[in-house]
Amino acid sequence: MVPSVILLLLAAGAGSATTSSHQLRYMYGCYESDDVRVDAVLDEDVIGYADFNKEEMVIALPDPPQSVEDFKKRAIEFANADRTHCHNSLGRAKAADPGSPMQQDPPDIFMYTRYEGEEDVINTLYCLANYFYPPTINFTWSKNGMEVTEGVTNLRYRHNDDGTFHRISTLSFTPREGDFYTCKVEHQASQQPLTRTWELKKRSSVSPAAVFFFVSLVLCLMGIGTGVYFLNKQPS
Template identity: 40%
Template sequence: MRSSLLILILNISCAFSQIPHELVYILGCFENGTTEAQLEYDAEEIFYVDFERHELVYTVPRYYVNDLREKIDRFHVYENAQRGKTTCSAVLTISKAMEKNPPEERDPPMSILYPAEEVQFGVENSLICFVNHFYPPDIRVSWTRNGLPVSEGVSLSRYYPNNDQTFHQLSTLAFTPREGDIYSCTVEHSALKSPTTRIWEPELSHPSLGLDIFCGVGLTLGLLGVAAGTFLMVKRHHRQPILNR
């Protein structure tokens, strides 16, 4: 049994378009005390509720926000989400009691580590540790550089729900690539027997060196061509009198 409760899911088809659209509002709560609430339009998130800051956080482009805010605020979404949060916690408690507190289902996370942009030595970049398909939504992500813990330049996104009732989350590290540096991202989760660690180190080809090698090879081949031509010309020159006899 998963401890999340989807209190409200609204599916609305747009009547003014030949193409159907889906509007979904989800409110869920979990055993660890967290509550998630968000609105999706055709599987794209429009906003989520930040209960700590007591506000709606819009995730669509900024030029849409003002128009959306006017339409959404009239429905008192945040106030309703607060009431839903209280109801969700109560229903969760009752459900656990009725099910005689069964063990919570857990899904271990999968993680990958990659740079946000093409890597160049000395140029600022970001490493992204993408953690996916885990449940419950409670993980810990830590970073190291050359075996030493790193906290400066680290950020952690909120939890994002997947369609299979699992979650994904992003942790990023701002860094400047240096030759020989080794970075790691370690993920801890209750479904893992031990933390999982992903390691990354910059692998760069040196464009200037490659160009020099290319030019050097070209120059060498050119000189060999000139030498071969000269040799043939000289050889032919020495053979010419023999042919005239």
């Protein structure tokens, strides 16, 4: 479970505005490291996040409309207000319960490909770490036991509704028979690294048409054999 102070602050920051068909809301989290995360969420998709180093709201949309500039100005003002509120509230919470250990949640790990695996056809591997807290996690990819960095992309942390986080790491690769790929995930709440492995499944060399023909032939021979048996059993 996530510390109660974090849940409280997340709930306090989930302001929303609803139009006739969409809901815009802001989610923010306050952490013991003094970091603050603010996301703008449209329906269920994160469309922007606050970059406090650049003092701007970064829009995570391809080709955003020109009207989004006004939204960015208002959104960063809201984010700065949230950051101040976070620091004040977290400071009061620490003073009220000094020395209490921070609870932690280890991640669940899932691994899958973008397309069905096919030899010599470029594909993407996804390694999903979900339901973990705090939001600090490390991905390591390897091919046949050797670490690889080329083609690796780590996406941003995303909030879950329960206050935990999820994050995806991707690897672009070209599968070949005999190769195996491993994603290793390290998180402070896990006693040891978690791993998932993927390798290209061998396809049968027998075509579906050949299998159908063989099965049909067997059934046909069984039918003939049964007919001959009953014919011989008829009384003379």
